[in-house]
Amino acid sequence: MEPTQLLGFIKAEMTQRKRVSNTQSSSQNKRQSVPLASQEEDDDSTFTQPSSSQVQRGLERFTPAQVDQKTAEVVQFFLVRDQKKIPVRRADLVKHVLKDYRNIYPEIMKRAARTFDQVFGLKIVEIDSKNHMYILVNKLETAEAPPITNPTNPKTGLLFVVLSLIFMKGGAVRENLIWNTLKKLRVDAGEKHEEFGDVKKAITDEFVRQRYLEYVRIPHTEPVEFEFRWGQRAEVEVSKVKILEFMGELHDQDPQSWTQQFREAHSGSSQSAPSNR
């Protein structure tokens, strides 16, 4: 998504400034900054899911308009995080957005989910039930590319190659194999690529943060070695059927000839992006 959020703050400031100049008083509001990456130290344990009767009582404390407003803020928060493909932590949501509305959290989430479904064609998916992390996934069938120029991130292609490689190799791939394969494709992880920038950082850091990839240490290796697996976001967003079709085209081979991969791609777990019509 394009950065649509730049001006929200400026507008808030303008309105504020106008209000201040109208009342001839001045006040400096100190805005706290929320770092992009979630802070591990402020954990989720302080938040307990309210019971339905608590929610009911909580709802009585707010007007419908207030609840709508809070829902809109939650939706915005999700959309902004989704721009950078960063999962939303429940703890962050409660602390920075819900605040006094925390005891009606389930109701607000229900409404936000309804809005994503009905208006945006998106779905909130919990990718980590222990730490309560959520991402947005597309509910609309993947179709041909839209006719207008879509500023797709060039790194998407890079990611697709890495995911394909992992999938074709049975789900886990040693780090070195990734770098060597990319080198054959004339992408050197050690050099700055003109389209992808720092390739190594994109793969080991950015994609991992966005939950497209997992980058884990292989136990009992000396020297230390790492391997890559599919991350939770890839599992829900990326169609294995499509990857197999892509591989088939690339190698001029029937996708069915990769028996194991074909079975996995077409097994019931294809809950995600269905293939083209």
Next chain:
Amino acid sequence: MDYNDYNYISTDYNAHNYRKKKKQQQQEEEEKEGAHCRSVTDQSRDMARPMEDSHRRFLQTMMANGIVDEQSARTLCQYCCETHNTQHTPDKLDDFIETINSKLQPMFMQIRKGMSEDNGHQFYALVNMAETDVTRMSSDYADNELELFRKTMDLIVCSENGKASSTDILNSADTLTTKKLKKSETEHLLNRLVHDKWLNEKRGEYTLSTRCIIEMEPYIRSMYQDQVKVCHICRNIAFQCQICEKPTCGIKIHNPCVARYFKGRAEPRCPACDDFWPHEIPEVRRPRSQSKR
């Protein structure tokens, strides 16, 4: 709109009156606009025009692009309808968008239409009307960077020609209250703002982008009440424009509006004071692959 309303001999008194009238008219228009918004929502609620997947796909593409020109919006609308086997009425683009807007409104978002000051083409931009810090939290821009953007807007809005030179912007970077920006950082920031479609740059001079103007118009109007000028023809705020040289008149007209208004007129005269219009009249620029209108 009747352009001849102000086609009278301009005196100081009239100019004053004109401004007053203009302001009044502006207010009335804003009120009308507000009423319009409400009625559209009520209407759609009554008619229960539901959003379909074609609308959702259109919205998703708008979210990815931020802004598209009218021609692309038409193509996109057709594509979305065909993808989802929905009936597509080529002339109903604005209705299609209105259906989306009625559902976006509670989220403080809207797809808004506006003209490019550069070529006069119509554009659709997805704007965020939320005035909260929530959207700022994951912003790509740091506090001091936002402050510099604000200062750049100040420079542009208060300038004569709707532009700010990179030198002036670099100088204003020294006056930041949050955290100073180095020269190289400011240059990098300006590049990013252009890349993200908030500013345009031409030969070291910066202007507000179409997207920025569409989104910020109501704020610019209220924040810079005394500085901001509206186009005498289309009534939207004007930055890139021609100005009547008669000091008592001084109305502004967007370059593309000039092109359309004076097209085919032998001797161009100011639509407000009837003085000779001394500027070069630009050509009307047609959108690419023009099919209608």
